[in-house]
Amino acid sequence: MMGRAFRAPKLEDLEGWKAAELLFLAGYRFWSSSGKLPITRREALDFIANNLKKPDGERLSQRIRATY
Secondary structure: OOOOOOOOOOOOOHHHHHHHHHHHHOOOOOOOOOOOOOOOHHHHHHHHHHHOOOOHHHHHHHHHHHHO
16 A cells, blocks of 8 residues: 555656655655645655654754754
8 A cells, every 4th residue: 555646656767666666665655735736756765864753862852963
């Protein structure tokens, strides 16, 4: 189940398929409220790093590192 907003990349678009795979493996699903979605591997990695929910402890440690 990819989500209703998933649009498969063209068959030859390997970058697009890799981005979709990375997002899927990270637990992201394509819903209509998703907004602009990454279309390359690099964009997908950045999106995952910046947007997906992280454990509370990891978010706290990132805030502490950013402060000091």
